[in-house]
Amino acid sequence: MAASASWTLTWKSVQISCLILFIVTIQVRSETLEDDLLFAPGGQLNMKMGQAKPQRFLLYDVNPGEGFNLRRDVYMRIANLVKKLQERDNWVLVLPPWGRLYHWKSRNMQQVRIPWSTFFDVESLNRHVPVVEFEDYMKITGEGAIDEHVYLQSYKEGWTNGKWEERMHERECNDPPTYQKNGEGKYRGWYWGYSEAYARNFRCLSIQGSAGDLAPFLTKNITARSVMIDRAETVLHDTFGRSDYWEARRSLRFAKPLRDIGDEFRRTYLDSSDSKDKTPILDDWREMKPTAGSAKGGPYIAVHLRRQDFARNNRKEVASLPKAATHIKKKLKELKLKKVFVATDAPASEIDQLKVHLKGYEVYNYIPPRTVHDRFMDGGVAIIDQWICAHARYFIGTGQSTFTFRIFEERQLLGFDTKMTYNRFCGDGEPTDCDPPSVWAVVY
Numbered sequence: 001m002a003a004s005a006s007w008t009l010t011w012k013s014v015q016i017s018c019l020i021l022f023i024v025t026i027q028v029r030s031e032t033l034e035d036d037l038l039f040a041p042g043g044q045l046n047m048k049m050g051q052a053k054p055q056r057f058l059l060y061d062v063n064p065g066e067g068f069n070l071r072r073d074v075y076m077r078i079a080n081l082v083k084k085l086q087e088r089d090n091w092v093l094v095l096p097p098w099g100r101l102y103h104w105k106s107r108n109m110q111q112v113r114i115p116w117s118t119f120f121d122v123e124s125l126n127r128h129v130p131v132v133e134f135e136d137y138m139k140i141t142g143e144g145a146i147d148e149h150v151y152l153q154s155y156k157e158g159w160t161n162g163k164w165e166e167r168m169h170e171r172e173c174n175d176p177p178t179y180q181k182n183g184e185g186k187y188r189g190w191y192w193g194y195s196e197a198y199a200r201n202f203r204c205l206s207i208q209g210s211a212g213d214l215a216p217f218l219t220k221n222i223t224a225r226s227v228m229i230d231r232a233e234t235v236l237h238d239t240f241g242r243s244d245y246w247e248a249r250r251s252l253r254f255a256k257p258l259r260d261i262g263d264e265f266r267r268t269y270l271d272s273s274d275s276k277d278k279t280p281i282l283d284d285w286r287e288m289k290p291t292a293g294s295a296k297g298g299p300y301i302a303v304h305l306r307r308q309d310f311a312r313n314n315r316k317e318v319a320s321l322p323k324a325a326t327h328i329k330k331k332l333k334e335l336k337l338k339k340v341f342v343a344t345d346a347p348a349s350e351i352d353q354l355k356v357h358l359k360g361y362e363v364y365n366y367i368p369p370r371t372v373h374d375r376f377m378d379g380g381v382a383i384i385d386q387w388i389c390a391h392a393r394y395f396i397g398t399g400q401s402t403f404t405f406r407i408f409e410e411r412q413l414l415g416f417d418t419k420m421t422y423n424r425f426c427g428d429g430e431p432t433d434c435d436p437p438s439v440w441a442v443v444y
């Protein structure tokens, strides 16, 4: 039992009772894991005594074409996979650095290798499942090596008998992989812009199912210490809309500096503060369970007008600016409000047009000072927009936009009445009484 001997050494400072506990676990584990390397748990891993099993690392990535807000949803699926894996082993989720997103078009800044802490509160994530940034993972393992790169794909032949059923098989890759083995036997390719990173092994896995279905595969079929699940958007939520879904979502809090900037904007321009608006934030999300309808929100309407590719592709959910303005005015009158906050990816010219249509009302949009933009980049500015939208008395979003969906959720977590949240513009290609968005109640 070489493994337990060195564990004993590394952990000699740990209390005897705990020691016995995990020597037993190591003995059980070493039947399946031959050569677990050892390393001291990183300070931020929040290792608890009881879970002192060898760490295993789950990395993941998403189809490069996907946007920021779908990626946030994929995070939740993988976080809950790690939660499930943790029932058996000591898994840590490695956060895939942000970068190279299609919508992040601002020049003069390198929007790559961005740690999660720029956008999210990593301590909050850690209260749901243990997470580390990729750079810390590289420090812990000493190199950017990933033992197994598992590339998820569909079944080449499609559904069997035209019927969708859960299944999973290791298969030939449907498409020639962009990850290629070099002369040293290392698979090289896009690892978030870290040229030193590589995989030792690469395989394709055809799958129809949810993220949790990968658990047996990761515990029984694969014994490697670090596994990367690529194209993780392929797998679905295990329990959409249930309590563990919401726990993952609640843990996905925006970084404090971004919330602070949004709050300052609310105070300065929108006469909005948490105490007046009844939207208090507790430090620990696990203690936050506001009753639906308790939040009042600031004296403004917020809208999310998704333009750019949505408008260019003539998606039927996109409303013309005059149509959107008509909807906004109607609501402002109904709610006896004067101010509207507009979050949008539209160019300045379209915002100006909208302002003309909204003459007589106060129209605000967030334009970041240079320092904020440089530090938080396009992703951070988008979060500030979302945060301000989340605190409005009433919200109107864009149909089918994940940017809008994340605002819906944020407002649910603050305790708004669903009627003040789940609203959207009807697109020009839709009737004026188009279907409202589906409502998802928070389950605590």
Ligand SMILES: Nc1nc2c(ncn2[C@@H]2O[C@H](COP(=O)(O)OP(=O)(O)O)[C@@H](O)[C@H]2O)c(=O)[nH]1
Residues within 6 Å of the ligand: 066, 067, 068, 069, 070, 103, 104, 304, 305, 306, 307, 342, 343, 344, 345, 378, 379, 381, 382, 383, 385, 400, 401, 402, 403, 404
């Ligand atoms: N700042 C800001 N950016 C936006 C807004 N709407 C869209 N974007 C940008 O465009 C991207 C849209 O992609 P995504 O997050 O996938 O949302 P979706 O495409 O609307 O489902 C966002 O991530 C932002 O980078 C907005 O209201 N404000």
Ligand SMILES: *[C@@H]1O[C@H](CO)[C@@H](O)[C@H](O)[C@H]1NC(C)=O
Residues within 6 Å of the ligand: 168, 169, 170, 217, 220, 221
């Ligand atoms: C995992 O291992 C089991 C048992 O050896 C095997 O039946 C199954 O096909 C494997 N799954 C995959 C996806 O390789």
Ligand SMILES: [Mg+2]
Residues within 6 Å of the ligand: 066, 067, 068, 070, 402
């Ligand atoms: Mg998108």
